[in-house]
Amino acid sequence: MSLGYYFLLPVIFSFLTPYFKKLGSFTLRGSSILLSFILFVQSIAYTTMKLPQISQFSIKPPLGIAFVLDGYSLLFLLIFTFSAVIVSFYMLWYFKVNPKRDEARFYVFFNMLIAGSIGMILSCDIFNLYIFFEIVGICSYTLSAYNKDKLGLESGIKYLIIGSIASIFIVFAIMLIYLQIGTVNLGLIAQRFHEIDPKISVLIVLMLFIGFGTKAELFPMNFWAPDIYQGSISSVNGLFSSVVAKAYLFVFFHLFYLFGLSSKYMLFVMVIGAITFLVSEFTALNQTNVKRLFAYSTLGQLGILFMALSTNSSETVSGALFHLTSHSISKLLIFLALGILIHHLKSTKISIFGDFKSRFLTIIFAIGFLSILGIPPFSGFVGKILILKGFALSHNYSAIAFILLVSIVEAVYFFRLTAMMLDKKGTKRVVHVGFINYILLCVLAALIVIFGLFPSLLIHYTDLAANALINPTDYLKFALGVGL
Amino acid sequence: MNSIFLLLNILPILFLYQFGGDLHVSFSLTKDFTLSLIQTPLGTFFAYLSLISFLLVTVSQKSKKLSCNYYALQLLLSFAMLIIVLAGDFITFFIGWEIMTWSSYFIISKSNNIDIKSLQKYILFSLASAFSLIAAIVISYSFANSFDFATISASFKSMPFDIQLTLIILFSLSFFTKAGVIGLHYWVVDTYSKAPDLFSSILSAVMSKMGIYGLFLIYGNIVGYQELKIMFGTILNGTDFGYTLAWIGVATSIIATFKAITQDEVKRLLAYSSIAQLGYIIAVIGFGTTYGVAGALYHTLIHTIIKLLLFINVAAIIAQTGKNRFSELGGLIYRTPVSFVMLLIGIIGLAGMPPLGGFASKFMMYNAAINTKFALILIGMLFSGAASFLYCYKLVYGIYLGHPTSKGLETQKEVPLSYLIPQIILALLLVLTGAFPGAFVKVINPILTQFSLKALPYDGVGIMDSAVGNFNGLFIMSAFVAFFVLILLLISRIKSKAKNNINRFDISYCGEVPSKDTSLHYGFGFGTELHRIKFVNAILKRSTATFYDALALQTKRSSELLSRMYYGNIHNTMIIILLFFSALFFIGVNS
Amino acid sequence: MIGLLILFTFLSIIIVALGAILSKDITQSVMLFMGVGLGSVVLFFIFQAPDVALTEAVIGTGLSTAVFLLGIRHTSQEEVES
């Protein structure tokens, strides 16, 4: 039951895939689903245990590396493992519909992507964090280039080059940290970060900001992101937007609060988040490609999360984490439904929303859009209102006005799609949603509605996470191996 | 299918009636969101208003074969309005508000002559109003630390003046959009005219009243009229705030009335007329005197009844003939006499002529204006009231009088019964409110006490009295009926030989004989030459559409500009990242 | 003495790296990149880091250059970079 299994089980699975493939595609798919299911059940088991949990590797933390699970990472663990289970079921349909020769390798990269992201949120050692950063990087480059056509390869190359630039900056930052503080353990770095000579600490923070900011798609550095979404297949897009982007966001704010940077850089991060939100919502207005449109909407939502998470008040942060969870679920819902649509209508133009006739898909898309916009009965509303309430309590009215105005712009393109779906004129093709997808989309939609009507279940965990994020005292105690 | 939903509509009425005014339910969503429903007199008034109109519209939808989820959405809409009206705190209010928005959005999208542009207009304006509402709620939460109406209104006085002002502006903006005040009515006309025929009756009769309820809630409960008087001071004999609001209302009604006169489409005329009538209510709502609030409430009731009546009537005609323009309709009086009588009663009520309820509410509103000595406002209201008679006449003449323009019209049968029953009930209601205006006083008094205003004196069910004088509704109605019956006998006594041998085309004395199919239906076009009047011409030419289209164009242009940054050349993206790094480096290092 | 040696190797690495970046022909730039690798192997050895020197020699210089050259033979075939 130790935290190490989150990384070691997928590693064993991916090493043994050639043999699963030999035993036939059923065992391959079954074992991949079983793996993600086991990890999901394990994370649910962790919700009942007292946090923070720790599992050490070879020696006690300040010297060795350890996986520490506190409230903040528990929430993300649940999101990641849940999305893994959903997408692995979805892939059953995807590979049944367009069978591919190297399907086994997809499962390798899929499971390692999830394991890497979980590693990123659990590891309490900055160099180990960099290794998982690279694992997630490599998996996402290959997954985005998976179907080897001109678009996929181009997105793979672009993602690789941007990823390598980001990793250069992060390696440089780790080296400077090691030179200054003499260790790579996050607990010790957090303790001694204020002793570094201010100029060098500005440099380190800048390098980490550029490294993780590029990957977490902040404004001046996210010109590459829509191309990746356009080039890769929809289920991979779902993973990118609900798992990978969230992992980088997690690390960005984990270090932001651990190193105590919120006092100096709060305004800067909030302004960058606001610009990201504004620019991506406006560019989403005149998109003709559906995948690019939802990519910009993901960038926009990340912008809001950056704005809300950077405030030091646990109210807003817990609201932002709630919004983050509901955004992951609804974005996963939309991308999976989009995959079905694109498969049947063979085009990724926006007009496909007007050419399909399926009551179930219309309802699913409507729920997804309304939840992202933050319309009452759905979970997005609770998230948005918590964020606004947090901003109001800290009397930050300009942020409230900004979020509301720009989300009207966001409503324009979402409702344009809804209007096209509901429009009865024109030739319509019936889209047949497979049996598996039917259940998956129902589960996701039900989750959105449940969190909308009874948010107290999720708010308990987001409050836990918000407190664990803002004052990581017990995380530091475990990271320093005190009392182990 | 229709009958099941009919029963489902009756259920809430009985449920509400059974509670009798002290319903208090609270359900805690999370630790700091408790949703609560409280039954205030104002709430019950509007609840009964909306539930009864939903019932009547469901009855009228009997003949149209509507799908099950249409009814479900309509039920959800009525449930949402119930939540809004009975909400005890702002979160429930907002949840009801948004569910109302998107459920009505899905109903409107089911109509077959709706296009994406007007759907977008509708949803964007409603969302804009909802977002300004949530902004106001959240700001007030930041000062009151709770969403409950009572605590917020208690802590409202302690807020600094500029916060109070922003709150009032935000709340009023969001409710004005819903009620369709002149600057924000861009969506109203298109949505009402293109929505499914019978649903536009709900739209105009009930949903716009939610905006009015919101205004009452804010000015009456949350801020309180005394607080408004203290905040903004007084002018002549009324409050400054009331005066500005009155000017907005009067402007809305005058402009909307003249716009209504020139419309050719029936439903667009009705849409403009509902904006105009709401303009009256908004003009009077801000006065903060007993007569102001009473007049507004009375006119809300009357307007709902009339708009339901007119829209159902027009919907029936459109369903029957398939045409919705005055130029295509005409001469239906012989074919559908009952609908004509119903429309006639509706017109009399709309124009505010004595025997029917319309006069009572207009009387009360004029009294309010007189009472607060806002002379110009009174003149404006009288002017637009008189002008409104023009489009009432156009409505009657265009559809029923004049000559049938097309062959089909001559063979029309009477409108099916399911349309007529609700119209008859509504007409009876109008007659009752006309005959017994006093009865309404008993309904309004608890609301006035809720707003801590002086209650209206109640002397007899037939008498409505005001500061300046009173009139005995019953006496007028009985005199009118007696006089009407007398003339009816007189006419029927004279063997009306004239009717059957007059041939519609026997107008050869001016030397030209119109052929069989030329339409002699000219009367409806009299709005067109209004342009010659300079003042009216100024109104008709200018429209808010140009402003909003320009706004949409600017956002589109700026989005194209911004999206040019994302043109996919990875080489330049790398350079931008490196430049961003060096810029931050130079700033960071030497700061 | 060591300082001089370090200075000299650094200078040669910088010149070779400049050549690698600016040269038009890709195979030439890969060859010069190998030069940078060799220089860094020498430096690692001076800095008393034999493990890293061996890794850099085998992986950083040996295999990377082999992979580069094989890769180039399929792509631009010594084509002058436009």
Next chain:
Amino acid sequence: MLDFFNSTQSIHAIIIVGSMALFFIGFYGIATQKNLVKVLVSFDIMESALFLFFIGLHYKVGLVAPIVDDKTKTFTGMVDPVPQAMILTTIVIGLAILALGLSFGIEYYKLTGRNDISKMNELRD
């Protein structure tokens, strides 16, 4: 005069200047080069510059490689092994990225016949 160069101070100064110069050559390379292979080369140059910078600054005159053989019995007076362990892993990661990038480049060249990353813009609005 010669031993001026042997002091750790001056060695560290040389290392910092040299490696940072190398780093910014790679920086310039990434900013200007359009060919995929050239970009990967400048990426690798930046990486080796960082390694030199890191290992160099941990070397002090008189310290010995962290390996115990029959001559040096105890682990004292040795260079810090942790940076070497980290650099060892990062070199291998650099190779992995390189091999992956080249395989993408080869497939892309097979489909489009060009290797120029600034011309890759099928993916746009």
Next chain:
Amino acid sequence: MSLKKTLPIKHIVLSILSSALLLSLLGLLMQVKTDLHKSVGDIFLNLNMQTATANAVTSVVTFFRGIDTVGEVTVLFLATSGVALMLSTSQRTYAKIIKQDSFILNVGSRLLLSVIILFGAYIIIHGHLSPGGGFQGGVVIATAFLLLFLANPNMDLNHSILTLGESLSGSAYVLVAIIGLFKVNMLLGNFLPHPVSEIGNLISGGIIPVIYVIVGIKVGSEMAVIVEYFVKEEHEKEIENA
């Protein structure tokens, strides 16, 4: 070396920018003192005696920071399967080209092959005593295969053995880590006996040499696969224009 190419303004501006960055960064880095805190390395050096491995770097790489190497091995594995995914064309038919392979090259490469493999094996096995280890030795063995391919491009590696070697050693590595959990209640714990007295000779340092041998096999087979894909790929091209 054709250096005389016309530098467009963009290049000049960027070079000025990067040199400006260089100067200000140097100004920054020069006057900063590096030994603010005693680095964790000295603690590892003292701890190293108990792990009974002569090479401190190996003990840090495999034992103290063991999960890094597991991550490292997965990164290499992912890169290999990524390259395999990309370059593996469905029809792996390589017509035997008629270029007659020169006899000298064949014999010479076979002779050299055994020496290189021996050298690689030496580096792997003596990872914990002398510099080198799994990664370096594995890649040396891979270069041996590279040599064979250059000599005789038609050669086919036996894929079943390579995948067997790769997956078994990978799972063995993870099993060693998990056994550590059960035996020593510490993931990647050193459960084999590693007395300090044995520090110099071959069988010393518990699981550290075992890990490095496993890593050596894995890296060797993976790099061989990568090299084969890159070489074979090139082969196909020649057939087209031959």
